[in-house]
Amino acid sequence: MKLLVSGGAGFIGSDFVRRMLAKHDDWEIVCFDKLTYAGNLDNLKVVADDPRYTFVHGDICDRAAVEAAAQGVDAIVNFAAETHVDRSIAEPEAFPADRHPGHAHAARDGARARHQAHGAGLHR
Numbered sequence: 191m192k193l194l195v196s197g198g199a200g201f202i203g204s205d206f207v208r209r210m211l212a213k214h215d216d217w218e219i220v221c222f223d224k225l226t227y228a229g230n231l232d233n234l235k236v237v238a239d240d241p242r243y244t245f246v247h248g249d250i251c252d253r254a255a256v257e258a259a260a261q262g263v264d265a266i267v268n269f270a271a272e273t274h275v276d277r278s279i280a281e282p283e284a285f286p287a288d289r290h291p292g293h294a295h296a297a298r299d300g301a302r303a304r305h306q307a308h309g310a311g312l313h314r
C-alpha cells in the first residue's frame with residue numbers, strides 16, 4: 191500500500207504517518223504539506239530517514255502539485271486544513287481555500303489513485 195498523506199506534518203497527520211509506518215512494514219507514505227504555521231517537520235523526525243517515507247512540500251489547492259505527488263499511490267488521506275480558530279478571525283480568506291478546492295483536489299485525486307490501483311481506466 192502506498193499512501194499520500196496531505197497535511198501530514200500537522201498534529202493529527204504526523205501521528206497517523208508515524209503510526210502507519212510503525213504498524214505496516216510494507217507501506218510507503220508520501221507526506222504532502224504546505225508547512226504553514228501549523229506544519230512542523232520535527233513531528234516527523236523519527237521517520238525522516240525511513241526509505242518508505244517521502245516528504246513533498248506543496249499546497250493541496252495546487253492541482254498539478256497534488257497530481258504529481260499522487261502518482262502511483264493507492265489512496266490519499268487528507269488532514270490538510272486551516273484549523274486555528276484565531277486565524278479564522280485574522281485571515282478568514284485562507285479557510286474556504288483550504289476547505290473547498292484543496293479538499294476537492296485531494297478527494298478527486300484519491301479516487302483516481304484508487305481507480306488506477308485496481309487497473310481500471312481513468313475517467314475525468
Ligand SMILES: NC(=O)c1ccc[n+]([C@@H]2O[C@H](COP(=O)([O-])OP(=O)(O)OC[C@H]3O[C@@H](n4cnc5c(N)ncnc54)[C@H](O)[C@@H]3O)[C@@H](O)[C@H]2O)c1
Pocket residue numbers: 196197198199200201202203222223224225226227228229230248249250251269270271272273274288292
Ligand atoms: N486536532 C484535533 O483535535 C481535531 C479534532 C477533530 C478533527 N480535526 C481535524 O483533523 C484535521 C487535521 O487537524 P490537525 O489538528 O492535525 O491540524 P494542524 O493545524 O495541526 O495541521 C494541519 C496541517 O495541514 C497543513 N496544511 C494547511 N493548509 C495546507 C494546504 N493548503 N496544503 C497542504 N498542507 C496544508 C499544515 O501545514 C499542517 O501541517 C483538520 O481537518 C481538523 O479540523 C482535528
